[in-house]
Structure formats: structure tokens, C-alpha cells
Amino acid sequence: MDKEALKSELKVHLVKYLNILDYKPEDIADDMPLFGEGLALDSIDSLELIVMLEREYGIKITNPADGRKILTNIEAMADYIMEHKKE
Amino acid sequence: MYLIDMLAISPQESWNGKAYLNNIRIVSGNKLMAIEPDYGDIIKPSQLRRMGKALRMGIGCGAELMKRNEELDGIIIGTSEGGLEGCISFLNQIVDYDEGTLTPTNFIQGTPNLVAGHLALISGNSGYNITHVNGGLSFENALTDALMLFAEGKAERLLVGNVEEISDYNFNIGYLAGLYKGEDSLSSGLIGSATPGTLAGEGSAMFVFGRSKQPDSLRLVDVACISYPTKEELSKLICRTLEGKGVSSSDIDAVIAGYSGDSRSDFWYDDITNELFPGASVYTYKNLVGEYPSSSAFALKLGFDLLRGDSVPAEIVKKETGRPLRNVLIYNHYRAKQHSLILISGDFSPEKDSSP
Numbered sequence: 001m002d003k004e005a006l007k008s009e010l011k012v013h014l015v016k017y018l019n020i021l022d023y024k025p026e027d028i029a030d031d032m033p034l035f036g037e038g039l040a041l042d043s044i045d046s047l048e049l050i051v052m053l054e055r056e057y058g059i060k061i062t063n064p065a066d067g068r069k070i071l072t073n074i075e076a077m078a079d080y081i082m083e084h085k086k087e
Numbered sequence: 088m089y090l091i092d093m094l095a096i097s098p099q100e101s102w103n104g105k106a107y108l109n110n111i112r113i114v115s116g117n118k119l120m121a122i123e124p125d126y127g128d129i130i131k132p133s134q135l136r137r138m139g140k141a142l143r144m145g146i147g148c149g150a151e152l153m154k155r156n157e158e159l160d161g162i163i164i165g166t167s168e169g170g171l172e173g174c175i176s177f178l179n180q181i182v183d184y185d186e187g188t189l190t191p192t193n194f195i196q197g198t199p200n201l202v203a204g205h206l207a208l209i210s211g212n213s214g215y216n217i218t219h220v221n222g223g224l225s226f227e228n229a230l231t232d233a234l235m236l237f238a239e240g241k242a243e244r245l246l247v248g249n250v251e252e253i254s255d256y257n258f259n260i261g262y263l264a265g266l267y268k269g270e271d272s273l274s275s276g277l278i279g280s281a282t283p284g285t286l287a288g289e290g291s292a293m294f295v296f297g298r299s300k301q302p303d304s305l306r307l308v309d310v311a312c313i314s315y316p317t318k319e320e321l322s323k324l325i326c327r328t329l330e331g332k333g334v335s336s337s338d339i340d341a342v343i344a345g346y347s348g349d350s351r352s353d354f355w356y357d358d359i360t361n362e363l364f365p366g367a368s369v370y371t372y373k374n375l376v377g378e379y380p381s382s383s384a385f386a387l388k389l390g391f392d393l394l395r396g397d398s399v400p401a402e403i404v405k406k407e408t409g410r411p412l413r414n415v416l417i418y419n420h421y422r423a424k425q426h427s428l429i430l431i432s433g434d435f436s437p438e439k440d441s442s443p
């Protein structure tokens with residue numbers, strides 16, 4: 001899967017896993033912040049995203065510091081998945 | 088204790104006060120799903136997206152009432168199943184993902200005390216907060232708790248309510264166990280049905296009760312419960328409960344009975360109303376909202392609405408005597424195991440007893 005397709009898929013998962021009501025997948029920009037501004041997700045959402053990465057892509061985030069960097073936006077998540085799926 | 092305010096979400100259009108009494112909704116199938124209001128003004132979208140139906144209904148009613156009635160001393164919820172759908176999803180995840188990493192939302196959603204806890208967080212209410220989880224007597228236990236707090240002088244105003252949702256998974260188990268009707272059914276034909284099983288229901292009804300009497304306020308006089316009684320034991324409990332409040336069975340103007348259309352267990356209602364309350368009107372409510380463990384909360388809302396003088400819709404009349412309503416007894420049982428009585432009154436004359 002190329003990166004663009006992966007980003008589109010991630011947006012669909014994001015909306016589905018977090019039951020986001022006010023955004024459609026196509027409304028989420030690649031660089032839109034997930035936390036704070038942008039989608040304004042919270043700590044429970046971050047746990048949901050960690051579960052999503054494990055279930056959908058087989059990636060486990062065990063270091064909280066990694067999670068802070070990976071879950072910045074869709075672009076960062078896609079980069080991390082592309083990098084670690086090769087391993 | 089005295090009614091100050093109330094709200095209900097149910098399979099009827101009960102969100103907007105008493106209008107549902109003039110436009111009873113008839114449902115086909117064996118599930119009576121609650122009609123939810125627009126929660127936009129009550130629950131933030133960021134919170135709403137994570138809520139299951141039980142939580143939405145409970146918070147919808149409770150938060151709105153807490154907005155209208157500040158300075159509450161506590162929150163008391165009765166629910167048998169709580170957020171059942173979330174609980175079952177969480178349990179299924181444990182199996183599906185081999186006890187691996189599980190999503191937190193379903194776990195949070197699956198706890199029965201979430202409604203009371205969430206209401207406290209939203210409103211900043213740090214008072215008494217408890218959830219009674221006792222099957223078909225959960226709501227009655229919540230009412231009893233409130234009555235005791237008022238009697239002991241530990242509260243002036245309390246939020247008391249119920250919440251219950253239909254979970255597909257649990258419904259299927261109940262269906263296989265014969266709890267629900269297998270044939271095509273209309274809710275309008277439920278009462279008097281000659282077949283076993285009933286229709287599933289759901290909803291939330293919340294009440295603000297006060298310890299002090301207000302002008303024209305309706306009164307919840309007493310609550311009594313019994314499990315696995317014989318008919319004699321139930322009859323004794325009813326007589327004892329009424330006598331304790333200075334009321335005789337002939338003072339009861341109407342019985343709101345929990346007829347569920349289940350041919351195996353509706354005889355309890357026939358026996359009690361015919362033998363103890365021959366002069367009273369008999370009204371039903373499960374043909375409006377279906378059967379669920381804390382359905383008596385909706386019966387209480389209906390009873391208060393009728394005591395306020397609204398015309399009785401023909402759909403709920405099993406027997407009509409034409410007596411004006413002053414004392415109403417709600418008698419319900421859940422699966423013929425847990426039986427409960429709730430006595431309410433619109434008698435505005437001086438108290439017959441000194442309890443709140």
C-alpha cells in the first residue's frame with residue numbers, strides 16, 4: 001500500500017474507532033493536529049488510537065514518548081506505520 | 088417526598104412533557120426502541136460521540152434536570168443492566184483479541200455507575216452519588232434510598248432516576264430463553280395477549296424530589312418490594328404498606344399495573360387488582376414502553392402525569408371507574424420474581440403521617 005492510500009485508510013479508521021461525528025474522513029487534513037487544536041482528541045482517544053494501530057497494523061507502542069510523536073497527525077502516523085511495517 | 092421536576096426518554100414522545108398522552112405511538116415488532124431527543128444543547132459533541140445509548144439517555148434526562156434544578160444534594164440511579172451494549176462489546180473483545188490490548192471506551196461504557204458518575208462530573212455535584220443495581224427492583228431501591236435520606240434529614244433535594252437500554256446480544260439471549268414474543272406483534276395488542284413472552288423496552292426517567300412540601304406538589308408516599316412471594320405474602324405486603332400510610336385499599340383510585348402481555352405471569356395483576364382493588368381503575372404502561380427491569384420509572388412518570396389531571400388515553404385503560412385520581416398505586420413485577428409497589432398521591436390535604 002502506498003502512503004497516500006495508507007493515509008486515506010487511516011482517516012477512515014480514525015473516524016470509525018473514535019466515532020467522530022463532526023468530521024468525515026475526507027475532511028481530515030494530513031497535517032491537522034489530532035490533539036489540542038484540530039480534532040481536539042483527548043487521552044482516552046489516544047488509547048483508542050494505540051489499540052487501532054495494534055489491531056489494524058500490528059504495531060505496538062509501548063513507550064509513551066513515542067506515542068506523543070507518532071500521534072501528532074495523520075502524516076506522522078503514516079510515516080511511522082510505513083517505517084515499522086517493513087521491520 | 089415530593090416531586091419537583093421530571094423528564095423521560097422512552098419509546099413514546101415523552102421528552103416534551105405530557106404530549107405523548109394525546110398521541111400514543113404504536114410499534115410493530117418485539118422491540119420498543121426509545122426515541123432520543125436532540126442532545127445538542129445538553130451534551131458536548133466531544134462527549135456525545137463516546138456515549139452508548141444508555142448513557143446518552145441518562146445524561147440527556149439527568150443533565151437537563153440538573154440544569155433546571157440547581158443545588159441538589161445527591162444523585163441516585165437505579166439500573167439493572169447499565170450500559171449493557173458497551174459491557175458486552177468489551178467482553179467480546181476479550182475473546183476476539185485473546186485478552187490483548189482492549190479499547191477503554193467500551194470498558195468505561197460498560198459500568199452501571201457511569202450515568203451517576205458522569206452526571207456528577209458534568210454538573211460538579213460532589214454530593215451523595217450511588218447506583219442501585221438489583222434487577223427488577225433497581226429503581227425501587229433508588230427510591231427507597233431517597234426516602235431514607237429525606238427521612239433522616241440528610242438531603243433536601245435529590246435527583247433519582249433509571250436507565251436501561253436494549254442490547255442486541257442480550258435481546259437474542261432473552262429471545263432464545265422465551266422472554267420475548269416470537270410472532271409479529273403490535274404494541275397496541277400487547278395487553279391481553281394469549282401468548283407467552285413480552286416486548287423488550289428501554290428508556291430513562293429522571294425525577295427531582297424534595298423533602299419539603301410545596302404548594303400542589305405531588306407526593307411519592309412509599310415504596311415496598313418483595314422477591315419470590317406467594318400471593319398471600321404479596322397481598323399482606325400491600326395491605327401493610329397502605330395501612331402504614333393511613334390509606335385503605337378502597338382509597339386507591341387507580342392501579343398502574345405492569346401487565347406485560349406475557350400469558351405466563353399477567354395473572355398476578357388480575358388477581359391483585361380484582362381481589363384488593365375492585366373499585367379502582369386499572370391502567371397499563373408496558374404497551375407504551377415495553378418490558379425492562381426498571382420500567383416502573385416510566386410508570387411513575389405516567390402516574391404523576393395522570394395525577395396532574397391529564398386525560399387518560401384509551402390505550403392504557405384496562406378498567407375505568409371514572410373516579411378522580413388522588414391516590415395511585417403502581418404495582419409491577421419483573422419476570423414474576425421481583426414485585427414492587429410505589430404509592431403516589433395528589434392529595435393536597437394535610438399529611439396523614441409525619442414522614443417526608
